[in-house]
Amino acid sequence: MEYKALIGLEMHCEISKTNTKVFSSAENSYKETPNTNIRPVDMAFPGTLPVVNKEAVKKALMASMILNCKQPEYMYFERKNYYYPDLPKGFQITQETKPAPVGIYGQLEYECNGEIKIAKINNIHLEEDAASSDHYSSYSTIDYNRAGVPLLELVTEPIFHSADEAVAFLETMRSIYQYTDISEADSKKGQIRCDVNVSIMDASLDETDPKNWGTKIEIKNVNSFGGVRDAINYEIKRQTEAKMDGTYDSMEQQTRRFDEESGTTIYMRSKVDAIDYKYFIEPNIPKFKLTEEFLDSIRKSIPLLAREKKEKYISEYGLSNYDATILVKERSISEYFDAIVEQNVDPKISSNWVTSVILGYLNKNSLEINEIFVTPKMLAELINLVSSGKISIKQGKEVLFDSLEKNIEPKKIVEEKGISQIGNEDEIRKIVISVLDNNQDNIEKYKSGRTNVLDYLVGQVMKETRGKANPAITRKLMQEEIERR
Numbered sequence: 001m002e003y004k005a006l007i008g009l010e011m012h013c014e015i016s017k018t019n020t021k022v023f024s025s026a027e028n029s030y031k032e033t034p035n036t037n038i039r040p041v042d043m044a045f046p047g048t049l050p051v052v053n054k055e056a057v058k059k060a061l062m063a064s065m066i067l068n069c070k071q072p073e074y075m076y077f078e079r080k081n082y083y084y085p086d087l088p089k090g091f092q093i094t095q096e097t098k099p100a101p102v103g104i105y106g107q108l109e110y111e112c113n114g115e116i117k118i119a120k121i122n123n124i125h126l127e128e129d130a131a132s133s134d135h136y137s138s139y140s141t142i143d144y145n146r147a148g149v150p151l152l153e154l155v156t157e158p159i160f161h162s163a164d165e166a167v168a169f170l171e172t173m174r175s176i177y178q179y180t181d182i183s184e185a186d187s188k189k190g191q192i193r194c195d196v197n198v199s200i201m202d203a204s205l206d207e208t209d210p211k212n213w214g215t216k217i218e219i220k221n222v223n224s225f226g227g228v229r230d231a232i233n234y235e236i237k238r239q240t241e242a243k244m245d246g247t248y249d250s251m252e253q254q255t256r257r258f259d260e261e262s263g264t265t266i267y268m269r270s271k272v273d274a275i276d277y278k279y280f281i282e283p284n285i286p287k288f289k290l291t292e293e294f295l296d297s298i299r300k301s302i303p304l305l306a307r308e309k310k311e312k313y314i315s316e317y318g319l320s321n322y323d324a325t326i327l328v329k330e331r332s333i334s335e336y337f338d339a340i341v342e343q344n345v346d347p348k349i350s351s352n353w354v355t356s357v358i359l360g361y362l363n364k365n366s367l368e369i370n371e372i373f374v375t376p377k378m379l380a381e382l383i384n385l386v387s388s389g390k391i392s393i394k395q396g397k398e399v400l401f402d403s404l405e406k407n408i409e410p411k412k413i414v415e416e417k418g419i420s421q422i423g424n425e426d427e428i429r430k431i432v433i434s435v436l437d438n439n440q441d442n443i444e445k446y447k448s449g450r451t452n453v454l455d456y457l458v459g460q461v462m463k464e465t466r467g468k469a470n471p472a473i474t475r476k477l478m479q480e481e482i483e484r485r
Contacts, residue, residue, distance in 0.1 A: 064103025
């Protein structure tokens with residue numbers, strides 16, 4: 001019997017790009033010092049009232065539009081009533097499906113392993129985040145910095161069939177949040193969290209009929225995309241084994257957590273189909289109409305997204321699909337590349353330097369692009385030195401690594417070390433002749449058809465000149481001199 005997985009996602013992303021929180025005047029920023037970004041509203045002090053952050057509403061509606069959702073005529077907020085220590089009010093201000101949240105019934109194209117797929121969106125809604133708790137052996141602490149931070153919750157249909165599809169969708173959404181300035185979408189700062197719903201069913205049955213679905217298992221608060229991948233793969237394996245040994249049909253609907261150390265999911269509690277949170281309209285925030293003028297202004301402000309930038313890089317710049325995909329994955333990398341191209345540097349050459357040298361350095365040192373010393377202008381100047389033949393590409397890469405490590409401008413390193421490329425043909429020819437005089441056997445090999453020895457001979461010239469000889473001129477002169485012998 002073959003089985004297939006049905007996977008649904010609930011992606012929570014903090015709107016980090018507003019000055020204040022969603023219902024209070026407290027600063028909306030990430031701080032490691034606990035309980036410094038708080039106001040009386042966040043602590044639910046008596047007599048305090050929420051005030052809606054218009055910018056957070058705009059960003060939520062923008063996300064809704066990008067997801068091709070239907071926007072409501074009126075904006076409502078509701079109370080979701082439950083008690084937990086990190087929720088001082090005893091309720092969360094959020095949105096439910098009735099009245100409609102900022103977006104319902106959308107879809108988004110995303111790419112997975114070279115294929116274009118479509119994710120169906122149930123809804124996206126705006127709410128306030130809860131505080132964060134840390135639990136120790138004999139006590140717990142609560143940090144209210146996060147309480148009241150605007151939070152977008154995106155709920156998909158169970159449309160994904162593998163961990164690859166789910167993660168590809170999440171990466172696409174993170175890119176959208178970053179490119180639109182909705183959020184930094186930095187999981188290291190706790191700005192992204194996911195709940196993952198996994199079930200399996202007989203592959204031969206119709207997945208559009210909910211009656212054929214298996215038992216839904218919810219994995220709560222997975223904090224990284226790698227964790228999402230591992231949690232899904234583990235659950236698919238665990239549930240498949242339960243199918244095989246006949247215990248799946250008696251499995252209860254349940255909530256589990258993902259343990260990063262073991263790479264497994266662990267049972268937390270059973271889960272009924274619907275928890276009664278006693279939703280009702282938030283009485284302190286009157287409904288307000290979303291005018292067409294307001295919605296149109298948001299639509300017009302949507303910037304170029306990663307997929308559109310990728311198409312531009314391929315069609316206008318002639319980049320490969322692979323290079324374009326790498327460049328647009330992170331908004332900051334794309335903007336760095338764009339800034340180099342704006343200095344009248346060839347896009348293909350710029351792409352090679354960014355994807356190979358710069359990204360290699362960032363990955364090796366676990367750095368972000370905005371943390372390195374070399375600016376796009378500095379790198380453009382260095383690339384121009386190489387393109388004009390003043391220094392070789394080997395020298396250029398050595399200079400760039402020195403600049404990255406020592407925080408010195410590339411052109412200053414070139415000047416201080418007197419780095420230059422030998423481009424004078426007469427000077428190079430003398431060295432070529434000297435190398436050939438000591439390599440008579442390789443000349444004979446070349447003339448007998450083993451032309452690959454030319455690379456070795458050119459390499460000997462580069463060794464003699466410590467990489468300063470122009471490689472193209474060296475190769476041309478080497479061929480000329482061999483033919484003369």
